[in-house]
Amino acid sequence: MKASRGKKRRFISSASDQEGTPLSASRTAFGHIDPQSALREVSAICRDHGVQFTELRQRLLLTLWASSVPMTAYELLHRLEETWARTLVPMTVYRALSGLLNVNLIARIESHNAYVSRSTRSHPNASVFLICTQCKSTIEIQDVFVEERVNESAGRVGFQVQRSALEIHGKCARCLGGTKLDLGAP
Ligand SMILES: [Zn+2]
Structure with a gap:
């Protein structure tokens, strides 16, 4: 079945191949911008939210922007140690990730215990993460309709949603042999 067009859904995260060094990444969660x-x-x-944008946080973001698949904290730690020539302890990495999570610059994919970058333009509670079971590429789409329905259903049982991130597992267009995804800037 062909994907329907005209729906208010936009591909936000990069689904590019994992390639190059993080600092030379030319494709980011924002598309093809610098x-x-x-x-x-x-x-x-970060400044607006009182979160320090340390060099470690910057390097974590650049690494996640360059990756089309979720990365665990340990994968990030090892990648940074390779590219930064610095020894890091897990707690430092977790603390840096926590700050990025708090300002919604990254998201945690619970099913993989791993992290992905996200667009600054995304609305956290409208995010749906499409995770390919074959190549593990992860795409964030925004669907306000889903957010509204979840809020409505939760509200009916007196529950107030504070944070949600739906994870949908399946096959990506590339693994299905279909057309390339439109990764234009939102
Ligand atoms: Zn795939």
């Missing part, structure tokens, strides 16, 4: 300008944007977001 990582340096994206870094300036997220730096301002």
Whole structure:
């Protein structure tokens, strides 16, 4: 079945191959824009939320932007140790990730115990993560309709939603042999 067009859904995260060094990444969660300008944007977001945008957080973000698959904290730690020539302890990485989670610059994929980058333009509770069971690529889409329905259903039982991130498992277009995804900027 062909994907329907015209729905208010936009592909936000990059689904590019994992390639290159993080600092030379040319594709980011923002599409094909310059990582340096994206870094300036997220730096301002951190400042507004009182979160320090440390060099470690910057490198974590760049690494996740360059990856199309979720990465565990230990994978991130090892990748940074390779590219940064610095020894890191897990607690430091977890603390840095926690700050990025708090300002919604990354998301935790519970089923993989791993992290993905997300767009600054995304609405956290409208996020749906499409996770390929074959290549593990993960795409974040925004679906406000899902958010509204979840809020309505939760509200009927007196529950107030504070945070949600739906994870949908299946096969991506590339693994299905279909057409390339449209990864244009939102
Ligand atoms: Zn796939």
